[in-house]
């Protein structure tokens with residue numbers, strides 16, 4: 001009796017580890033919430049520090065002086081947590097409270113559908129991963145617009161209108177750039193895309209540099225990095241859509257671009273930088289959590305970190321585009337580049353070069 | 355030249371290259387203030403105080419002060435004699451030293467102390483180098499020696515107390531450079 005019981009327990013434990021733990025691991029630990037939080041702390045600090053260094057300043061220094069002020073962002077989080085949350089008198093209360101939550105949710109959702117290792121196919125349906133990621137990435141700015149609308153403040157309103165203009169001008173280039181990679185890989189499954197790159201030995205950025213460049217530009221635009229930091233331009237519209245927010249809700253507004261940056265960079269390294277190459281797990285290793293998820297995930301993560309570091313570095317170099325300049329680039333050069341990227345992919349596939 | 359101006363790609367590449375150059379070789383212009391502070395020149399204009407014995411109460415300093423930081427107080431000393439003495443409001447003073455220059459009896463004790471911290475705005479207003487109290491107790495006024503010392507052993511609330519002193523030097527390649535006088 002006891003033997004049967006212990007057998008049952010061990011079997012259920014095993015199946016728990018095998019079937020339930022990996023998705024939890026994926027969502028909660030890596031590349032999900034915990035890594036997102038750590039990445040946030042590190043990236044915001046890195047952005048300030050790199051911008052300061054390049055601009056001949058010191059940057060954050062006083063909180064933990066010996067480590068260059070690296071826990072400054074933790075101090076900021078504590079400050080945000082104990083601030084008072086104010087609802088302006090004229091605000092649309094329901095939308096005002098609900099919008100940051102939805103924003104955070106939709107900012108985090110794409111992370112679930114970006115495979116960081118071949119093991120992903122066992123835990124989530126991976127066949128349409130790219131088809132799900134694109135709309136999720138595109139829908140997030142809608143809540144930024146809602147945020148500005150609900151605040152009843154002219155700065156918020158101007159900021160959200162700017163965001164709306166920019167969203168529609170850069171949406172099509174983004175779709176075109178991903179579409180060209182889908183054409184090239186012949187699949188909307190990102191795992192197939194990576195095995196295509198590993199199989200040919202050429203990363204996507206070499207196969208279709210136009211699409212990679214375009215994706216990078218749209219990534220800068222969507223995450224509000226310089227020179228496209230237009231909707232939050234502090235010297236023009238205070239904090240754009242987030243002007244009226246305080247306390248943790250403002251923290252969400254501040255950290256959301258970094259979360260978007262994170263999911264975009266993961267997608268970029270999967271689509272263009274060869275995913276988990278040079279780690280090529282064998283079929284046996286790919287079915288295990290360590291060989292199929294953690295090790296390849298680490299490689300993808302490091303690549304994404306490098307991309308993110310480059311993008312936050314741009315703050316130190318660029319001024320801000322005027323809104324009309326940015327929209328012109330979106331509808332003019334970026335759109336043409338998008339068509340060129342698709343044409344290049346079609347040419348490559350037709351000519352049978354890849 | 356115009357060709358380069360119109361070349362957008364070249365401009366982007368140049369900007370990024372410059373950024374990377376500075377990132378790799380940081381050339382900090384900012385002084386890391388409470389840890390390092392500048393070695394000031396002899397004629398640096400810092401806080402000052404009026405020596406009671408030398409001042410003749412002529413009010414010239416009050417008249418010349420551009421932001422009206424000086425106002426004359428009517429004080430009575432121990433012997434019952436009426437005196438006018440300047441009260442200086444550091445919230446208004448711009449350290450132009452017009453008052454120091456115009457004083458006929460050279461009654462000002464000057465110093466190079468410029469980074470004093472005040473905890474409340476009542477400490478801003480000083481007579482004889484001390485915070486003003488109402489009513490003013492003339493017998494407790496500091497004498498010349500005390501004023502001099504309060505400036506020269508740096509005030510305990512001075513944020514730069516114990517900092518490394520550095521000297522700014524012009525450098526052709528890097529612009530401003532800070533040197534520690536102790537090092538070659």
Ligand code: SF4
Nearest residue numbers: 419447448450451453
């Ligand atoms: S230094 Fe200039 S501003 Fe200050 S008290 Fe003297 S005259 Fe007035």
Ligand code: SF4
Nearest residue numbers: 409410412413415457
């Ligand atoms: S100018 Fe000199 S002597 Fe005249 S009141 Fe001012 S400090 Fe005194």
